[in-house]
Amino acid sequence: MFVSDNLNVNDNGNLTIGGVDTTVLAEQYGTPLYVFDENKIRESCRRFKESMDRCYGGNGIVCYASKAFSCMEMCRVIKDEGLGLDVVSGGELYTALKAGFDPAKIGFHGNNKTDEELKYAVSSDIGHIIVDNISELARLEKIAGEFGKKPHIMFRIKPGIDAHTHDFVKTGQIDSKFGFALETGEAFEAVKEALSCENLDFMGVHCHIGSQIFDIAPFEEAARVMVEFIAKIKNELNHEVRELNLGGGFGIKYLNEHDPAPYETYMERISKVVRSACEELSVNQPAILIEPGRSIAAPAGITLYTVGARKEIPGIRTYVSVDGGMCDNPRYILYQSEYEAVVANKASQERDENVTIAGKCCESGDLIGENMPLQHAESGDIIAVLATGAYNYSMSSNYNRIPKPAVVFVKDGESRIVVKRETFEDIIRNDV
Numbered sequence: 001m002f003v004s005d006n007l008n009v010n011d012n013g014n015l016t017i018g019g020v021d022t023t024v025l026a027e028q029y030g031t032p033l034y035v036f037d038e039n040k041i042r043e044s045c046r047r048f049k050e051s052m053d054r055c056y057g058g059n060g061i062v063c064y065a066s067k068a069f070s071c072m073e074m075c076r077v078i079k080d081e082g083l084g085l086d087v088v089s090g091g092e093l094y095t096a097l098k099a100g101f102d103p104a105k106i107g108f109h110g111n112n113k114t115d116e117e118l119k120y121a122v123s124s125d126i127g128h129i130i131v132d133n134i135s136e137l138a139r140l141e142k143i144a145g146e147f148g149k150k151p152h153i154m155f156r157i158k159p160g161i162d163a164h165t166h167d168f169v170k171t172g173q174i175d176s177k178f179g180f181a182l183e184t185g186e187a188f189e190a191v192k193e194a195l196s197c198e199n200l201d202f203m204g205v206h207c208h209i210g211s212q213i214f215d216i217a218p219f220e221e222a223a224r225v226m227v228e229f230i231a232k233i234k235n236e237l238n239h240e241v242r243e244l245n246l247g248g249g250f251g252i253k254y255l256n257e258h259d260p261a262p263y264e265t266y267m268e269r270i271s272k273v274v275r276s277a278c279e280e281l282s283v284n285q286p287a288i289l290i291e292p293g294r295s296i297a298a299p300a301g302i303t304l305y306t307v308g309a310r311k312e313i314p315g316i317r318t319y320v321s322v323d324g325g326m327c328d329n330p331r332y333i334l335y336q337s338e339y340e341a342v343v344a345n346k347a348s349q350e351r352d353e354n355v356t357i358a359g360k361c362c363e364s365g366d367l368i369g370e371n372m373p374l375q376h377a378e379s380g381d382i383i384a385v386l387a388t389g390a391y392n393y394s395m396s397s398n399y400n401r402i403p404k405p406a407v408v409f410v411k412d413g414e415s416r417i418v419v420k421r422e423t424f425e426d427i428i429r430n431d432v
């Protein structure tokens, strides 16, 4: 009925998440409120992990891309499920380490890591640093030497996948700020350089071709290109690459018409490509790393708002304004992203209106969405926006000095705060 199967309607006609009445959550914790179904997070982790075990003999690791949604409790859940973790900044690394995450299972990404971040990563003995460019390689070699360490590194590669036929947020093409290009020979020269670095242990290659990708074919194409590169490294540099990181980017269902392939299908097809390409090109099968972010966080989360003003502009449109907006969900203003919404206290009624849900920030583009089918929404109603678990809280801001909402986890009928709501005092905390 809804985009996520953990959402339902109870006998009172209210929307539930993980069996908990969302209107009760709104009453108890206030709005706007991010709510996550912990069991849904865990279920996605297990599906990725089990498919890795079944399809690739467990020779690999699933690393949650924490930029999708990070807080200490999220790191604890991911740790408890036995996954690894990706970070892209000192702040994300700090959060993971403070949550007790095993540094050996953390990978550090980013196209412009600072020296401070590299020192923090090296001194924390994290599992992988994914090197993006040649200047980073030189800085890291020096820093590792200073600390007397030999960190494991991987290289971010732009596999040059022809994304023209695929309509997605792409990062694998040559004109991207991320990584080393394959077709110009830049990546190969960098590997040569890395193999001569005394203080770095070159483990393998990484690619991440984009996000919210529904089709498995570009992932297969990327995997094939990466194994070919591994073969070139073996043949020309006599070095056997041990690890292949295929990134994240698996699409999720934001709207009912979206039809992402099941994670299991992805793992089956990728494993097949990697195995057969390795056999054909006579290279050892590398361990595989994958980095799902959105697909673990998004379907588990919703946002609850309270409706304030309703503005009907005859012949134009109806605005339904809520007590949040681009400050807690900037994805519409960034990408014109689309969401499903429900009036949580009228969830059993038909969605017989099409409205624009507007935020409360001082930007005309501050919308949650346009032309959204919705039950008749009036002041005081609770609106739930679905599948907001990824890139909402993590991209939130204090624009207009609006305090960030609280984050609540529900599990087995119980709810608990995992991130407190900010107060006005928090807003001025660093002001002098």
Ligand SMILES: *Cc1c(COP(=O)(O)O)cnc(C)c1O
Binding pocket: 065, 067, 068, 086, 109, 208, 210, 211, 212, 247, 248, 249, 250, 291, 292, 293, 294, 295, 390
């Ligand atoms: C963003 C990112 C991911 C996660 O992407 P999703 O689309 O959220 O799955 C994984 N790896 C890298 C390197 C990324 O930058």
